[in-house]
Amino acid sequence: MATRSPRTHTRSAAVAAADRLTEAATAARPCPPIRDLLGTDDIDAAYAVQQRLTDHRVAAGATITGRKIGLTSPAVQQQLGVDQPDFGVLFADMDVSSLAEVPSGRLLQPKAEAEIAFELGADLVDGDLDLAQVRAAVARAAAALEIVDSRIADWDITITDTIADNGSSGLYVLGETWLALDAFEPRDVQMRLFSGDELVSEGTGAACLGDPLEALAWLARTARDYGQPLRAGQVVLSGALGPMVPTPPGTVIHAELTSLGTVTATFSKENS
Template structure:
């Protein structure tokens, strides 16, 4: 259990909120919270996200972070985490995303699951999660950090809503009768150059394993997954920095293509 008091949680959440509002990254939270205090970090995340909800922004789903060994190595963490997806984070295929709303963006390719059923009761195992998925979609997640220079511990990224930025969903929907998530191959390009490759198996062995982990964890936190939510299941390969003027293309076998440009 965390020993961080509520006043410290509030200070940390406000530090992240100020970085968001001013578009200036802040120092890490390690002066306020131990680097491995996961419980305390999720308390900060909850308060940080509540500030966003208070402005009228709707929750549309969840994201799972640090599911790929390659991304874990890049971030210096050794376990997955989760964050919340908001309506103003969502973009469609071929969207132009303004760099002004991002701080230190990095792109990663994922499978998104669109839930057709709640995941709140039962074993929440892979089989149940498979039945709950209405469709799978190619996704491009732009992760972003409010922490300066991505100098993060696990607690930093958890508190910072799992370093969430924005996400882009493709237009091809496939049921899991038509697609085996663990078997897909992914290629990500920036300005026509291949910068990341991977497979579904890179995501905790199977993106459905990641979904099952999230379903159980979300229930444990008292906020289970619900029908209609978008779930970003985690990176299929290394993430890469994005610059102004870049065009990012993701190709996932069986799910087609999703693209975005950055202005």
């Protein structure tokens, strides 16, 4: 299958957009939206920016560990004013599951989403990449918290802004309980997300494109189309099961997902 690439006339804009996002990340100062460079509907150009930034990180020694699916929940799409899913790249240093605290100093405008993490036991390269094939490729799954972030000031994003900005990715935390898919059904999972003792978000697996496995199938096909298919051993974050919530420094959040248990994140104080 031929891979997709941006139109030639967008290449200089992609370079400028990548430079703007890199500067925002380096300076820890959000930047204006990049849609003035890419427009609001050139999805291929936005993924070209994401790939350019990914290539730079890999060249600097970063390790790709998987993907994140974004904008799968109608509630989150409504929050951000977009109408289709996207994906970003996960790197090894984004997994902060083993840390006592989430390092707030690495984040600009963080929000948290409760999700399902899938670990792949087989490549998703050939075939139809339909629901049955994707289900068979999943080795196990766990509860997860994705800590989304944006280099775009005030989360003023369109679909091209967020795709270029690696799907508005930040960090993530994985739960300790891992189950095979024959032990639970992802679309039936019930989720509750708490900030401290306050219930701040609720949702279900069905809120994630109707079924988190359907979201995974969408990602498998789309990632292959862009020449970066999913591989065995990679982790995929499903996308939100309910609305995202702000997580300023000092916040303690935890999510409860039926069958998969709980996952907790404590955000460090501002200057720690």
